[in-house]
Amino acid sequence: MTDNTSTPAAQGMPLAVIGAGAVGVTTALHLRRLGHDVTLLSTDAPGSENATSYGNAGWLSPGSVVPISMPGMWKKVPGYLLNARGPLRLRPASLPHIWLWLLRFVACGATPARARAIASALRPFLADAPERHARLAAEAGVPDLIQRTGLVIVYPDAAAYEADAFGWQLRRENGVRWRTLDRAALEAACPGLGPQYGFGALLPDGAHCADPGGYVAALAALARERGVRFAAGHVDGFVVEAGQVRGVRTAGGVVACGGVVIAAGMGARALGATLGDTIPLVGERGYHVQLPGVTDEPAIPVMMSDLKFGITPMTGGLRAAGQVEFAPDGAPPDWNRARILLDCLREGLPMMKIGGFGTVRHWMGNRPSTPDCLPVIGPSPTTRGVFYATGHGHLGLVSAPWTADLIGRLVIGAPVPEAAPYDPARFLRFRL
Numbered sequence: 001m002t003d004n005t006s007t008p009a010a011q012g013m014p015l016a017v018i019g020a021g022a023v024g025v026t027t028a029l030h031l032r033r034l035g036h037d038v039t040l041l042s043t044d045a046p047g048s049e050n051a052t053s054y055g056n057a058g059w060l061s062p063g064s065v066v067p068i069s070m071p072g073m074w075k076k077v078p079g080y081l082l083n084a085r086g087p088l089r090l091r092p093a094s095l096p097h098i099w100l101w102l103l104r105f106v107a108c109g110a111t112p113a114r115a116r117a118i119a120s121a122l123r124p125f126l127a128d129a130p131e132r133h134a135r136l137a138a139e140a141g142v143p144d145l146i147q148r149t150g151l152v153i154v155y156p157d158a159a160a161y162e163a164d165a166f167g168w169q170l171r172r173e174n175g176v177r178w179r180t181l182d183r184a185a186l187e188a189a190c191p192g193l194g195p196q197y198g199f200g201a202l203l204p205d206g207a208h209c210a211d212p213g214g215y216v217a218a219l220a221a222l223a224r225e226r227g228v229r230f231a232a233g234h235v236d237g238f239v240v241e242a243g244q245v246r247g248v249r250t251a252g253g254v255v256a257c258g259g260v261v262i263a264a265g266m267g268a269r270a271l272g273a274t275l276g277d278t279i280p281l282v283g284e285r286g287y288h289v290q291l292p293g294v295t296d297e298p299a300i301p302v303m304m305s306d307l308k309f310g311i312t313p314m315t316g317g318l319r320a321a322g323q324v325e326f327a328p329d330g331a332p333p334d335w336n337r338a339r340i341l342l343d344c345l346r347e348g349l350p351m352m353k354i355g356g357f358g359t360v361r362h363w364m365g366n367r368p369s370t371p372d373c374l375p376v377i378g379p380s381p382t383t384r385g386v387f388y389a390t391g392h393g394h395l396g397l398v399s400a401p402w403t404a405d406l407i408g409r410l411v412i413g414a415p416v417p418e419a420a421p422y423d424p425a426r427f428l429r430f431r432l
């Protein structure tokens, strides 16, 4: 482990944050608020469609403590893979690169004790996230982008809800509140919902972001106003002297700094490798379709538990987001996955007038996912002054404020015992 006590950041040296997605922008803003001299460098502009933060489902849910990897998941995977319209696809060409990651991923939540440990490590990111995001949005002058309407998860029937009992138990153990809805209550909460959904749960403390790309852009504008400098450019390496980072390298030259936060989403894997750090991220691809101009959309976000996708009312139209696809890095998107989402949307909301695929906007992005369902937040094992803030998988938007809070303490070398589960050093012996 490196010793980050009395860090250059604590002594007032400039900090560079790499990545202008939700995590990087929120972190840069927070570090500036703490009085640091901050430059944010990013390949893409804040709010860009190229960042995963642009196209997500916008859910800010305390209920997301339930890990993706759960006991018994391995039994469901073959069924998902064999179903051409299922929520999971694995392109065979990706297998040689990710099989070890996949095995570890399935194992990480394979027992109730392991799933419970993940849930309690995720809790701090989620518990008060709606409140934190609402404050940030108000500060950035876009209060309407955080909607605190609650969130609904729907099931075919009460038996299907009961089959998810362990997930609901984990939510209860982590202080999440909900109330169940019968078909009549569901119809009142989500008018137009297909008759195949007879049971649901309303999470009243959940919220959603009605335009994730616009939100990131607004937070970036606030950060700029507060004195964060922005530098467009792809970072391809670091200047390191005697084990201490002194600068970041871009095509335009070196930006000198005494500390770096790598908040580059999937880009953190390659940046870590230049330092000799293993940051074993795999891109869990997801897709969305967005229908502009719909008027009869539900007012509250809905998650179809059977088809594993979410429907969220956005300022730019109704968005259906989901699907997990493992594909080789750089392979072109498979827009059939987005077509599946459109079909699921038609089935979920049969009363809505939904046009053909050509009439909807579609998008693909990479969730930066770790093999243990936990983010990577903490000091580089190899290089003093470098910190990671990545690996948030399915939860990067909701988790951004708490991540920024942890980084704010880590960069000055303060003891942050609650960051221990996210320590990058846990992957020292992992090979991807």
Ligand SMILES: Cc1cc2nc3c(=O)[nH]c(=O)nc-3n(C[C@H](O)[C@H](O)[C@H](O)COP(=O)(O)OP(=O)(O)OC[C@H]3O[C@@H](n4cnc5c(N)ncnc54)[C@H](O)[C@@H]3O)c2cc1C
Residues within 6 Å of the ligand: 018, 019, 020, 021, 022, 023, 024, 041, 042, 043, 044, 045, 050, 051, 052, 053, 054, 055, 056, 057, 058, 059, 060, 233, 234, 235, 236, 263, 264, 265, 266, 267, 268, 271, 284, 285, 286, 287, 288, 321, 322, 323, 365, 366, 367, 368, 389, 390, 391, 392, 393, 394, 395, 396, 397, 398, 399
């Ligand atoms: C379909 C889908 C639905 C989702 N739904 C939700 C949801 O409802 N709620 C939720 O909380 N999360 C959700 N997520 C996950 C969430 O979107 C991600 O976890 C989050 O966006 C990751 O944010 P980030 O800032 O780490 O990365 P990104 O948003 O990808 O940003 C990374 C930034 O780093 C820059 N960058 C990369 N490499 C370099 C480099 N070398 N030099 C300079 N810049 C670099 C990129 O240009 C980019 O700007 C969803 C994801 C998907 C795909």
